[in-house]
Amino acid sequence: MIxxxxxxxxxxTGETLGIIALEDALRVAENRGFNLVEVSPDSDPPxxxxxxxxxxxxxxxxxxxxxxxRKKQVSVKEIKLRxxxxxxxxxxxxxxxxxxxxxxxxxxxxxxxxxREMAHTETGYDVLNKFIAKLEEYAxxxxxxxxxxxxxxxxxxxxxxx
Numbered sequence: 001m002i003x004x005x006x007x008x009x010x011x012x013t014g015e016t017l018g019i020i021a022l023e024d025a026l027r028v029a030e031n032r033g034f035n036l037v038e039v040s041p042d043s044d045p046p047x048x049x050x051x052x053x054x055x056x057x058x059x060x061x062x063x064x065x066x067x068x069x070r071k072k073q074v075s076v077k078e079i080k081l082r083x084x085x086x087x088x089x090x091x092x093x094x095x096x097x098x099x100x101x102x103x104x105x106x107x108x109x110x111x112x113x114x115x116r117e118m119a120h121t122e123t124g125y126d127v128l129n130k131f132i133a134k135l136e137e138y139a140x141x142x143x144x145x146x147x148x149x150x151x152x153x154x155x156x157x158x159x160x161x162x
Contacts, residue, residue, distance in 0.1 A: 007048045009036075019045055076155070078108045081131070083123040090127070094134045101138045101158045111152040124152045132156070 009017040009025045012034055020028070029036040029050045037056070040047035077100040079093050097107045109131055111124040128145050132154065139156040146153055 006045050007038075008043075008045050010039075010047065010049045012050050012052075017050075025050075072104065074104060074106060076106045076108050078110060080110045080112055081127060082112055082114075083117050083120070083127055085127060090131070094131065097131075097135055097156070098138055101135065101156065104158060106158070107135075107139065107156040109154050109156060113150045113152070118150060121147060121152065128152055128154060 005022050006019050007022060007025050009020045009028070011017050011028075012032065017025075017028070025048060026036050032050060034050045035053040036048050037051055037053055038046060038048045077097075079097050079100075081090070081093060085093075097109070100107050109128065111128050113121065113124060117124070125145060132141055132145075135156055137159075139158050142155045142157050144154070
């Protein structure tokens with residue numbers, strides 16, 4: 001919202017037209033087929049630019065879309081294990097975790113306990129530590145394994161590739 005009657009006006013090519021009255025600046029913009037847009041209201045005098053406002057908004061939206069496209073989305077993939085997992089199943093889960101990590105994803109490893117297995121959580125910690133050791137070359141844990149209810153959880157972060 002333009003409040004003062006005098007503005008520093010810049011035309012569509014970027015050249016300064018000088019300090020002009022608001023009505024005259026609006027007339028010049030209208031004669032050229034453009035809009036008068038206030039770009040710096042806090043300066044003294046305020047700065048207004050003659051431009052095609054619709055095209056300006058379109059270009060901003062286009063740049064924003066391009067920036068979102070380039071931004072890498074990191075998601076968290078979850079791998080669930082049990083304390084009494086077999087060797088083949090364990091190796092299969094490790095291979096999947098390596099694929100996820102090489103894809104740039106974080107991997108949340110969960111060991112689920114059922115029934116009386118809660119009395120022997122140390123077996124879950126052993127399995128989880130073995131899993132972390134297998135992934136040592138590809139990822140690092142973001143914290144020590146944590147027991148939350150009936151689940152033992154750790155998140156593995158990809159190591160920076162050199």
